[in-house]
Amino acid sequence: MTTPPGGGQDPQVSLQDLEAMLDAVTDQAIVKLGPGGEVVLWSRAAEALTGYTESEVVGRSVSVLHLEEDRGAGLMERELESARDGRREFQGWRIRKGGERFLAQVALTPVRGQDGAVTGFVKVFRDATESARAESLFHGLLESAPDAMVILGQDARIVLVNRQTETLFGFERAELVGREIEVLVPPRFRDRHVGHRSGFLANPQLRPMGAGLELSGMRRNGTDFPVEISLSPLETAEGTLVAAAIRDVTERRETEQRLQRQRDEILELSTPVIQVWDKVLALPIIGTLDTLRATRLTEGLLEKIAQSQAEVAILDISGVPTIDTQVAQHLLKTVQAAALMGTVSIMSGVRPETAQSMVHLGIDMGHLRSRNTLQDALQLALAVLAERAGTAATAARALSFGESR
Secondary structure: OOOOOOOOOOHHHHHHHHHHHHHHOOOOEEEEEOOOOEEEEEOHHHHHHHOOOHHHHEOOEHHHHEOHHHHHOOHHHHHHHHHOOOOEEEEEEEEOOOOOEEEEEEEEEEEEOOOOOEEEEEEEEEEOHHHHHHHHHHHHHHHHOOOEEEEEOOOOEEEEEOHHHHHHHOOOHHHHOOOEHHHHOOHHHHHHHHHHHHHHHHOOOOEEOOOOOOEEEEOOOOOEEEEEEEEEEEEEOOEEEEEEEEEEOHHHHHHHHHHHHHHHHHHHHHOOOEEEEOOEEEEEEEOOOOHHHHHHHHHHHHHHHHHHOOOEEEEEEEEOOOOOHHHHHHHHHHHHHHHHOOOEEEEEOOOHHHHHHHHHHOOOOOOOEEEOOHHHHHHHHHHHHHHHHHHHHHHHHHHHHHHHO
16 A cells, blocks of 8 residues: 555545445445435445446436435435434335335435535435335234233333233323333232243243233223233344233133132032931932032031031932942041041942942941931931930939939
8 A cells, every 4th residue: 555645545545445345334235425415436235235336326316216206205305404414314115226116224424524514425225125024014913913912122121012902901002112011010919020020031931921820910090900921032133022912811710710609509509418307417419429529528518517416417329320439438538527526427328239339349438337228327317316315314324323422
């Protein structure tokens, strides 16, 4: 490299260096414009993007890239004028040499001389058609989602929400964007929620939030409602974001609770405890016994024993289709619990095939008394009461005789 007289750098060398730097940039088109928008320098990326060679555009107005209607409206002149005070960014449709349109993302920066006057502009632009199309598709899908969709940044602040979020929570978008996600969480859960979302942000992966927990959201008016939340990472040019799909499950929870109440009522009706005589209870069991139903059966019987001070409980199994080991264990536990409360249990309705099945299975019902029919069981219950009454009378006489001495 030669140094011209005066120690300054050769202007021709500086221009070559600038052109080399411009050509090294391949992902964005960079051009130098004169003060009126005429092309001074044209990079190879600009040639590849627009189809125009340097010789075709140098000296011509850069408005050659504008749509005909935009040229007629003076779009280029307005853009240059707005950039005279500093860097400006634009987005708009441009046209390639072959007539194909593309969406351009444009940055326009003024170049000033030593006196501060604008001597030209540097224009940087790229084809944003695909990214805009993808963004438009993303926004369209987001808006059409049936759930409330909330997009969060790494700082747990809201970046984007859809229309359903506004409907569900009662906030306007402008009220949510930039705020932490806890604005949608009831105050009593916020401290715990910070821990949950920090854990997810540290290791983002597709999963339901708070699996096994009952989650709640909070509307703008302060009311709570049950929600389900699914979280998923979202890779973007700005880094990893988090997409939260939030669903109002109020109706489903109410339905589940209603069904549970109905099941409880059916269980109560299917295992009624009947007082058939003073201190005698009967429990007709109909249908198959499972763990839940057997638990309710035992609870209901023990509660009735405590209320009525019953001394005998008849378990009628004539309505039970089959007796297996599990059913027998349930019955045995019920008998043992009743015995702890001083109540004798009698099983009735034991059919021959049921008895044979219990023997075949090796089921030992201990010292449980049994009868074929409910009538026979009632007679035995009265006998037990009489026996207990006689034993009690004898004990009372013995006690009074001892006191008299």
